[in-house]
Amino acid sequence: MNYLKHVEESCIDCGLCTKNCIFLEKYKINLKDFTKREDLAFSCFECNKCQNVCPKNLNGAFVSNALRKKNPKYKFVKLTKEHYPYRNLPYKKKRSEDILFLGCNFPAFYPKTSKKLIELFKEKGFDFSIDCCGKPVPSTGFKPSISKNLSEEIKSKKIQRIVTACPNCYHFLMNKYDAKIISIFQWLEEYDYIVNINEPINIFFPCSDRYNREIFEVIKRHAPNYNDKFTSTNCCGAGGLASKCESELANDMTSSIKDDEIYTYCATCSMRFSKYNKVHHLASVFLGIDEEVDNNFFKNAIKGKFLS
Template sequence: MISNENTNDYLQEVQEKCIKCGRCTRNCPFLTKYKINLKDFTQRNDLAFSCFLCGKCKAVCPVDLDGAKISLILRRQTPKFKSIKKQKENYFFKNKSKRKSKDLLYLGCNFPAFYPQTAKYLMEVFQQEGFDYSIDCCNLPSDFTGFENTYMERFENELREKEVERIVCVCPNCFHKFYKKLSVEVITIFKWLEEKDMIHDIDEEVNVFFPCSDRYNHVIFDEIKRHIKGFNDKFTSTNCCGAGGIAGKSEKEIANQMKNSIKNEKIYTYCATCSSNFIANNEVHHFVSKMVGLDEKCDTNFFKNALKGKFRGRK
């Protein structure tokens, strides 16, 4: 068991416990590129923003070391990309209200921009059920810059003012950022749709690309798989869609390699960002859209869709 997981002491523990087996390097294109292991990584502050935070190294490490934690510690030592922090902390396309609501549909930022019709449908369903919705960024990309941010504190205040009891997350990244970290209950859109008997089962075996945040715990997927005939985990050699951990800004070649490593496949996923990265070369289905009966194709015109979502449903 590794202690001091969120402090610089963790770097020292990694240096002491790494057995130099090479599994992390063999399973990570970033570590492979620089010919380093996790122990070496602790001393490479210059590579802090080259890690995609996908979690593959931890999954294969025999002593449970975590490259994502190393990267985040190094990023806090030398923060970068302040423009991302500013963009996400005051998300331009946010659509929120002060209306009281026991359940709050939290759409995140990318889902309504890539799946506008499905987002609109969900907004309307929640309104019909007497609940409110929110389009906003959970600030996870801001966390990845290494700068301090106060989003969780501000969000808690918003939830108290709105008298929210449950947040219903559509995005897996938002869900895992909030899950068990807020004073209110955090559930998935799949659980909420189940409760309302509004979910459509998928009567076929599907090829699933698991988003990084849920790949090694399946907290969300355990709810999804109750509504599918079966699934194949056939994309294990691709660690990330290429957008993970904002590393693509530093490692564009690796990001493109991962994005282009899957072609001519029928993919099911539950992350809008993954959908947008794979749609050019594949037939991509988003579980949320499919399970509400729309099966909307990912629309990569982000700005147009996000702008429409900013004003949708508010008078």
């Protein structure tokens, strides 16, 4: 069944989605109303909070995605994310059972931590990749495609596991390639590289892992005294490309947490919240580096392109 029709027929007008989403609240609509608002297709942050509270398990991100397919936008995003211009140059075609997949934002915002991870992988005889997983493409409404670069790498290097530094990469790449997807935290744990955090910390959960917490299952073993105190903030403000249409809402989400100390495991969340807070990326902290967000994105991205 068409998902828009499914929402129209399943919604019971309870209003829980509206109460829990500043986008729906702003326009005084629920998910059923949203199915008829093609003009708001790119206003949804795709944070999945509506599905989490919906008694019928309806998902606004799916509604948004269906509406966006009718009139795709941001072709430049599609082109640059499918053919990431700062992808590191081709590596030697040597066997690498594990490959470190740094994604695009992590190495650009955390260059020192990325360099350390690359060194650890090299010590074990493994290669690395700086590239975009392609997750932003579905948010444009255009049809996503499988990365030929990654597919060829998996085949030529006989890669068994793709180790992701980004939660978005982890969830987006899952079941798309002939290699197992694991998080960097699982890999660091396997090789006993994690420095435990014993003091209480406040964690902001990135949208892609907030409700299933697959990645966090490993993290919590090494940061057991965590607090989940940021539940009223649905998104860092970067989700679903919505900040392009809803810049005010995006800033409201980002600024909803101010003057606090945040631990997270998403580089994009780190970048957004660093405007108002002291932010720690858990991968960096676990390595004993605790690097601050470096906002020289293009400078770092260009440097990353020539790492070998």
